[in-house]
Amino acid sequence: MKEINFIKYTKIWLGIAGLITVVAVVLLVIFGLKPGIDFTGGSLMELNFSQSRPDNITVSALLEKNNLKDTIIQKSGDKDLIIRSKFLDETEHQKLLSEIKKEFAVNSSTVTENRFETIGASVSSQLRTRAIWAIVFVVLSIVIYVGYAFRKVSRPVASWKYGVMAIIAVLHDILLVLGVFAILGKVSGVEVSIPIVVALLTVLGYSVNDTIVVFDRIRENLLKTRWENFGEVVNTGLNQTLMRSLNTTLTTLLPLFVLYFVGGATIHYFSLALLIGVASGAYSSIFIASPLLVLAEKWRR
Numbered sequence: 001m002k003e004i005n006f007i008k009y010t011k012i013w014l015g016i017a018g019l020i021t022v023v024a025v026v027l028l029v030i031f032g033l034k035p036g037i038d039f040t041g042g043s044l045m046e047l048n049f050s051q052s053r054p055d056n057i058t059v060s061a062l063l064e065k066n067n068l069k070d071t072i073i074q075k076s077g078d079k080d081l082i083i084r085s086k087f088l089d090e091t092e093h094q095k096l097l098s099e100i101k102k103e104f105a106v107n108s109s110t111v112t113e114n115r116f117e118t119i120g121a122s123v124s125s126q127l128r129t130r131a132i133w134a135i136v137f138v139v140l141s142i143v144i145y146v147g148y149a150f151r152k153v154s155r156p157v158a159s160w161k162y163g164v165m166a167i168i169a170v171l172h173d174i175l176l177v178l179g180v181f182a183i184l185g186k187v188s189g190v191e192v193s194i195p196i197v198v199a200l201l202t203v204l205g206y207s208v209n210d211t212i213v214v215f216d217r218i219r220e221n222l223l224k225t226r227w228e229n230f231g232e233v234v235n236t237g238l239n240q241t242l243m244r245s246l247n248t249t250l251t252t253l254l255p256l257f258v259l260y261f262v263g264g265a266t267i268h269y270f271s272l273a274l275l276i277g278v279a280s281g282a283y284s285s286i287f288i289a290s291p292l293l294v295l296a297e298k299w300r301r
Contacts, residue, residue: 003239006286007231007294013287014295017172024179033178034185036193037119039128043088044117047081047100051109059083062103066096074189080114087118131197138201139167142208150219156230156297165292166211169284173207174200176280177273184269195270203277210248210285214241218290230297234290242286249282 006013037044056073059081063071072084088096097113105111119127146163177200184190218237225233253275260271 003235004242005235006238007235007291010291010294013291017284017288020179021172021175024175024182027179027182028175031182031186033182034189034191035128036191036196037084037117039131039193041087041119043085043093044115045083045085045093045097046076046114046116047083048112048114049079049081049104049109050112051079051107053079053081054104059100062099063096066099068096072189089118093118127194131194134197134201135204138204139170142170143167146212146215150215156300157293161296162215162293165289165296166208166215168292169211169289170204170207170281172284172288173203173277173280177203177277180276181269181273190269195267196273199270199273199277202274203281206252206278207281207284210245210281211289213244214238214285214290215293217241218293231294234294238286238290245282245286249278252278 053075056075059073060071063069063073063083063085068085071086072082074082074084076082093116101111143160143163143166146166147160150159150162181190181192181196185192214237217240218234221233221237256271256275256278259267260275263271
């Protein structure tokens with residue numbers, strides 16, 4: 001079977017990736033991310049209305065009567081409503097719930113509380129800091145590990161550069177996911193919470209794993225053959241691992257699609273983040289990380 005010349009179109013692949021990255025960064029700068037209760041602190045109440053769900057203005061007026069200003073009211077599904085407010089203790093929580101039921105549980109209509117969550121400001125600050133450090137630690141660990149694992153093929157490209165190229169590819173995937181959530185936060189009020197951070201870490205691991213499979217085949221080819229033309233060695237490695245990467249990605253995306261459409265509101269955006277990240281990871285491992293290795297070798301010369 002004839003090999004596909006991936007390296008020949010390096011500028012096109014990297015151009016597409018660069019454009020996506022720039023757009024994602026611009027979206028993050030303009031819109032920013034909407035942090036969830038995990039990172040800001042406060043209370044979250046999810047209510048179900050058996051019949052007609054009240055509009056946001058009516059609910060907001062009731063909340064203001066109970067000294068709850070600057071609350072966020074978000075519709076969920078057909079009959080659910082999510083209310084995010086300042087931190088409420090149990091007494092305040094029960095009082096508010098009683099007022100809501102008194103106002104809207106009329107004419108055989110019932111109001112059911114699906115969930116109630118609270119988190120203090122100090123805890124949310126710790127979670128935010130730990131989330132950032134978790135990502136930084138994972139990134140540094142990957143560079144160190146890959147540099148060590150590829151120490152036997154330090155020519156024509158230094159072993160640590162394999163790790164750096166893998167991280168650059170991963171940054172593309174992470175920024176794409178964050179860019180999408182910046183849009184969703186602006187348009188639909190979607191918040192970034194701990195599950196989304198978990199999804200980002202999962203995407204990071206998955207993308208690096210896919211990239212390492214390609215790099216490992218390149219390493220094997222370098223150890224077996226001479227490397228007068230490093231681009232050809234990389235291209236051969238890409239062709240040898242192409243079907244493996246595609247099959248793995250497709251079998252991962254299928255259950256994620258199921259989770260996204262039938263998994264419920266709780267994991268809806270978690271599944272979406274994984275869907276975008278896994279699909280992007282397949283692209284970056286083939287069209288970003290490996291072509292960057294070839295460019296690194298050219299720059300060295």
